[in-house]
Amino acid sequence: MTSREPQAPRLARLAALIADETRAACLLALLDGRAWTAGELARHAGVAPSTLSEHLGKLVAGGLLAEERQGRHRYVRLADTRTAQLVEDLVAQVSPGARPTPRSLREAGAHSAMARARTCYDHLAGRLGIALTDALTGRGLLRQDTGFALTDAGLGWFAAAGIPLERTGRRPLARACLDWTERRPHLAGVAGAALCRHALETGWCVRIGSERAVKVTAAGERAFLDLLGVEAGSLR
Amino acid sequence: MTSREPQAPRLARLAALIADETRAACLLALLDGRAWTAGELARHAGVAPSTLSEHLGKLVAGGLLAEERQGRHRYVRLADTRTAQLVEDLVAQVSPGARPTPRSLREAGAHSAMARARTCYDHLAGRLGIALTDALTGRGLLRQDTGFALTDAGLGWFAAAGIPLERTGRRPLARACLDWTERRPHLAGVAGAALCRHALETGWCVRIGSERAVKVTAAGERAFLDLLGVEAGSLR
DNA sequence: GGAATTCTTCGGCGCGGACCGAAACGTCCG
DNA sequence: CGGACGTTTCGGTCCGCGCCGAAGAATTCC
Numbered sequence: 025m026t027s028r029e030p031q032a033p034r035l036a037r038l039a040a041l042i043a044d045e046t047r048a049a050c051l052l053a054l055l056d057g058r059a060w061t062a063g064e065l066a067r068h069a070g071v072a073p074s075t076l077s078e079h080l081g082k083l084v085a086g087g088l089l090a091e092e093r094q095g096r097h098r099y100v101r102l103a104d105t106r107t108a109q110l111v112e113d114l115v116a117q118v119s120p121g122a123r124p125t126p127r128s129l130r131e132a133g134a135h136s137a138m139a140r141a142r143t144c145y146d147h148l149a150g151r152l153g154i155a156l157t158d159a160l161t162g163r164g165l166l167r168q169d170t171g172f173a174l175t176d177a178g179l180g181w182f183a184a185a186g187i188p189l190e191r192t193g194r195r196p197l198a199r200a201c202l203d204w205t206e207r208r209p210h211l212a213g214v215a216g217a218a219l220c221r222h223a224l225e226t227g228w229c230v231r232i233g234s235e236r237a238v239k240v241t242a243a244g245e246r247a248f249l250d251l252l253g254v255e256a257g258s259l260r
Numbered sequence: 261m262t263s264r265e266p267q268a269p270r271l272a273r274l275a276a277l278i279a280d281e282t283r284a285a286c287l288l289a290l291l292d293g294r295a296w297t298a299g300e301l302a303r304h305a306g307v308a309p310s311t312l313s314e315h316l317g318k319l320v321a322g323g324l325l326a327e328e329r330q331g332r333h334r335y336v337r338l339a340d341t342r343t344a345q346l347v348e349d350l351v352a353q354v355s356p357g358a359r360p361t362p363r364s365l366r367e368a369g370a371h372s373a374m375a376r377a378r379t380c381y382d383h384l385a386g387r388l389g390i391a392l393t394d395a396l397t398g399r400g401l402l403r404q405d406t407g408f409a410l411t412d413a414g415l416g417w418f419a420a421a422g423i424p425l426e427r428t429g430r431r432p433l434a435r436a437c438l439d440w441t442e443r444r445p446h447l448a449g450v451a452g453a454a455l456c457r458h459a460l461e462t463g464w465c466v467r468i469g470s471e472r473a474v475k476v477t478a479a480g481e482r483a484f485l486d487l488l489g490v491e492a493g494s495l496r
Numbered sequence: 497g498g499a500a501t502t503c504t505t506c507g508g509c510g511c512g513g514a515c516c517g518a519a520a521c522g523t524c525c526g
Numbered sequence: 527c528g529g530a531c532g533t534t535t536c537g538g539t540c541c542g543c544g545c546c547g548a549a550g551a552a553t554t555c556c
Contacts, residue, residue, distance in 0.1 A: 031440075032285040034354040035347075039278035042271065044544075049268040062503065075545055077504055096502045096553045110349055111271075117346055118270040171409025171434035171449065179406065194445075198407035200432065204267075209432075213407065280514075299532060311515055313534055332523040332532045497556105504551075514541090521534075526527100 041086045042114065046071055047079050051088070051102070051111050056236040057145045059092065059099040105195060108145035109212070112201055119204035137237040139205045140259050141229065144236075147216030148223065149203050152240065152259050156219070157210040159252035166211065172200040174215060182215065185251055187222045189214055277322045278350065282307055283315050287324070287338070287347050292472040293381045295328065295335040341431060344381035345448070348437055355440035373473040375441045376495050377465065380472075383452030384459065385439050388476065388495050392455070393446040395488035402447065408436040410451060418451065421487055423458045425450055 042048055049069045054060060060068075066076035080100055083089040088107050092099045102108045141152035148156060160166040165178035174182075174197055182189050189197060192214070199213035211219070223229045228244030231237070240248070240259045248254040278284055285305045290296060296304075302312035316336055319325040324343050328335045338344045377388035384392060396402040401414035410418075410433055418425050425433060428450070435449035447455070459465045464480030467473070476484070476495045484490040 031351060031354060032281050032288055035288065035350055036279055036281040036284040038350060038354045039275045039284065042275035043273075043279040045268050045272040046544080048272040048275065052268055052271065063501090071544090072546055073503065074505080074547080078544085081504090098503065106353065110353055113346055113349055114271055114274060115267060117342065118267060118274045167407075167409055169433065170411070170415065171403075171407065171432055173403050173407025173409035175406070196407055196436065196445075197405065199436075209430075282514080297532080298534095307514090308516055309533065310517080310535080314514085317534090334533065500553105500555075502551105502553080504549105506549085507547100509545085511544090512542090515539085517537100519534105519536085522532090524529105524531080526529090 038086065041083060041088055042111075044079070046076070047083060050076075050079065050083065052115070053235070054089070054100070054102050055108060055111060055143075055145050057102070057108070057143055059101040062098045062100070065100070102145065105146065105217075109199075109201070112144060112204075116202040116204050119207065137232055137239070138235075141238050141240060142236040143220060143231075143238060144201055144203075144210075144212065147201065147210075147212045147220045148229070148238075149201070149210055150205060152229075152238075152256065153210035153216075154203060154206050154208055155254050155256065155259075156248070156252065159248075159254045160211065163252065166198065168200075168209070172198055172209065174198045178215075181251075182218070185222075187218050189218050274322065277319060277324055278347075280315070282312070283319060286312075286315065286319065288351070289471070290325070290336070290338050291344060291347060291381050293338070293344070293379060295337040298334045298336070301336070338381065341382065341453075345437070348380055348440075352438040352440050355443065373468055373475070374471075377474050377476060378472040379456060379467075379474060380437055380439075380446075380448065383437065383446075383448045383456045384465070384474070385437070385446055386441060388465075388474075388492065389446035390439060390442050390444055391490050391492065391495075392484070392488065395484075395490045396447065399488065402434065404436075404445070408434055408445065410434045414451075417487075418454070421458075423454050425454055 042051065046069045050065050053065060053068055062076055062080055063073060065080070066073045069076060080089065080091070080098065084091050084100065088103055089100045090103045102111070139150055141148065141150045143149065144153065147153065157166065160178065161168050165175055165181045167173050167175050179189070191197070196213045198211060198215050200209035201212035201216070202208070203210050210216070223244065226243070227241055228247050229238045229240055232239050240256045245256045248256045278287065282305045286301050289301060289304050298312055298316055299309060301316070302309045305312060316325065316327070316334070320327050320336065324339055325336045326339045338347070375386055377384065377386045379385065380389070383389070393402065396414065397404050401411055401417045403409050403411050415425070427433070432449045434447060434451050436445035437448035437452070438444070439446050446452070459480065462479070463477055464483050465474045465476055468475050476492045481492050484492045
């Protein structure tokens with residue numbers, strides 16, 4: 025059998041897009057679900073703007089990024105949830121079993137804030153994401169023993185909490201996303217995104233700094249306790 | 261923010277392992293779930309044995325492949341189900357919306373056999389995988405509307421059919437795997453693997469040739485009809 | 497209109513890595 | 527014990543690509 029698999033070149037070309045450290049840094053930064061300008065990404069990655077411009081060209085051409093031009097700015101974001109999920113899966117694969125020792129105090133602070141609570145593209149992750157997922161499961165709202173799906177009671181909980189779940193396209197309502205700090209699954213999919221969006225809109229959580237880390241507010245602490253019995257005090 | 265994401269180098273290095281066309285061809289071939297020798301892979305990929313030896317060294321060192329030495333042979337296989345799932349996800353991302361036109365009759369035949377029924381590492385895919393998944397869903401044994409999980413009736417069906425489901429480690433019982441020919445989810449996870457294994461052991465399906473394609477036998481046609489009402493005649 | 501900002505294009509440099517063939521090493525078999 | 531086979535190591539070649547700086551295009555601000 026000398027016939028080369030027909031999709032080998034495509035697979036290699038896709039992986040090559042991620043196989044560069046600068047482009048990988050961009051994809052990781054964009055996991056916050058927001059749109060960044062080319063200049064921001066260049067500073068973030070520590071390369072010349074001209075270099076980063078070429079990288080963006082490749083990522084957009086490869087379908088990993090979507091771009092939107094506004095005046096002299098070029099905003100890019102991850103193309104879709106599937107792409108974000110793919111990057112998360114890759115990160116989970118390389119997530120170290122042993123936690124790496126941070127080099128500086130600032131890194132240590134940033135790392136622990138990320139481990140506490142952060143967004144994973146469009147849903148909540150970190151210890152907060154795990155705690156909410158565990159609470160949903162413990163109350164019979166989410167079923168993990170036979171797969172990963174909301175129960176009928178779970179559908180009712182979202183409705184009662186005033187969090188609308190839009191059945192759009194083929195995206196699953198609930199889906200497991202492997203957390204790279206906790207190494208445990210947490211809620212993603214339509215329900216995960218809706219919960220995160222609601223938490224940010226109602227002020228249960230606010231973003232810290234310019235990246236993915238978030239923190240729980242006083243209002244959020246009350247809400248998570250009332251609605252799910254989650255003690256989120258340590259995640260403030 | 262000039263701090264580079266700490267896991268960017270790791271992500272890039274992982275992707276670089278897949279970013280070579282020869283290594284990609286190896287990973288795709290190994291998606292059949294079996295162990296190949298270095299020589300077989302070299303012939304399959306169309307490169308010199310010495311070249312392929314170096315590739316295998318990198319893939320093993322990178323944790324994507326597991327190796328087993330037997331005499332003068334070096335057998336390699338995908339390291340674990342998570343790695344297989346990752347490769348499948350990457351393939352799904354690049355799966356062409358428009359079917360590519362095969363270049364030769366033999367390729368066309370191989371492609372259509374793969375589209376009919378094949379294994380996806382350790383579970384069934386292609387039109388057969390979709391048909392079984394649809395049947396399970398239609399009979400209330402698998403729930404896809406709120407995620408992707410077996411129902412209690414589904415657990416009973418597996419027990420009644422004599423297909424044991426081993427709850428091992430963290431691997432989910434049911435999980436969706438996106439099919440790259442049908443562009444629809446089909447059953448993976450512990451249940452998908454158990455069903456595939458049972459189908460091959462009882463002779464419901466047999467492998468065609470040396471790769472992933474399988475075909476349904478007469479016994480399999482009866483079984484699928486009796487157990488799930490699936491008309492698998494066109495998949496023989 | 498002119499200046500500042502943001503991004504892109506281009507030429508050129510240098511490193512990394514994929515490839516091969518030749519030779520060495522180990523294993524199996526007659 | 528010698529020959530066939532599968533695999534590995536090594537030296538050498540070559541191409542791809544990531545990087546920069548300088549110059550150019552587009553847009554906004556004053």
